[in-house]
Amino acid sequence: MDKMEQFLSEVLHFCQKTTTAIADTLIEKAGNVSPTAKDDGSLVTSADRWADQTIRDAIASKFPNHGVLTEETTHIFPDQDWCWIVDPIDGTTNFTRGVPIWAISLGLLYHGTPVFGFVYVPTLKQSFYGYWYGETGLSGPTGAYCNGQPISTSQDTPTKSHLFNLCARSTKVLQQPFPCKIRMIGVASYNLLLVASGAAVGGVEATPKVWDIAAVWVIIQAAGGTFIFLKDPSLFPLIIGENYGKKSIPSLAVNQAEFVSLFKPLVECIV
Known part of the structure; x- marks a missing residue:
């Protein structure tokens, strides 16, 4: 295993560990927290802010040289080779109303371009992740997965039944x-x-x-x-x-x- 493969293996393990660690608390809070409206009309709750802080603390501990841009705190893209972009609760309206589909989203960027994505849907126990290097010059693991199993887009031609x-x-x-x-x-x-x-x-x-x-x-x-x-x-x-x-x-x-x-x-x- 080369250095990039080892690094991305650590990244995947970090995402799995971090999102599952906060999932139970979020599930308990779902439907039981009162939202407030932000300037753009979207909702935010104390659970969003707690999850945001917890994820940022975890990144700072594991990857101290990485930048972070999150929905609930820092919106300015930093001058660092690697940067995480975090949505602590994607689907806050669903979350606050007790609709059991919402997600935790983590993207890892290299020189401003996403190369790894991880999305965990706690209530469905589905972890989606994938690797895509584009024009970054990086190479490493490839493919997209859900719970460790490869996934791919449909090969079908769209019809009224799709x-x-x-x-x-x-x-x-x-x-x-x-x-x-x-x-x-x-x-x-x-x-x-x-x-x-x-x-x-x-x-x-x-x-x-x-x-x-x-x-x-x-x-x-x-x-x-x-x-x-x-x-x-x-x-x-x-x-x-x-x-x-x-x-x-x-x-x-x-x-x-x-x-x-x-x-x-x-x-x-x-x-």
């Missing part, structure tokens, strides 16, 4: 005929991960932030899918010193690159 996932702010696409059945999950990461796992042929998010998509950007591509930024194609690498707290990143994920031409014109109305 699923396509929307978010609450992308329902405008239904003002026109749509070629698939629609589902709405309420969790940005899981919405798009269903494309990586082959359950859906596509998914769109109208206003995600970088912490919503950093991890799944890796996993979807590692699983054989295509991830499109509808507004800012050159999002990665992130820019040192830039504040990503208010930057929305409309995103489309599809099972195969050849179907971008089918779905992209249908969802561009959300931008």
Whole structure:
């Protein structure tokens, strides 16, 4: 095992250990905490802040030279080779209402580009992760996985019997005929991960932030899918010193690159 493989093995173990360590506490709090609204209208709870702090402390202890950008605290991308992007509870509305689908999302970036993504859905006991190196010059383990088993996007041609996932702010696409059945999950990461796992042929998010998509950007591509930024194609690498707290990143994920031409014109109305 070379140094990169060893490092990424440690990263995977860290993600598994850290997310499972906080999962039981979060499950106990789900549906039992009162949310407050942030400036962008999204919700936050004491559980979000606790999980955020716990994850940041764990990163600082295990990887003291790594930067961190999280939903609940620091939004400015740091000047460090490696940086974690953290969403302590993705799907806070579900979480506060007792809907048992929400996730913990961790993305690891090298020089501003995600190369490893990990998303844990505690109530389903599903751990998704993947490796994707793009143009970073790195090499190492490859593929996308759920609970250690390889996953891949569907090879099917989309039809009326296939699923396509929307978010609450992308329902405008239904003002026109749509070629698939629609589902709405309420969790940005899981919405798009269903494309990586082959359950859906596509998914769109109208206003995600970088912490919503950093991890799944890796996993979807590692699983054989295509991830499109509808507004800012050159999002990665992130820019040192830039504040990503208010930057929305409309995103489309599809099972195969050849179907971008089918779905992209249908969802561009959300931008």
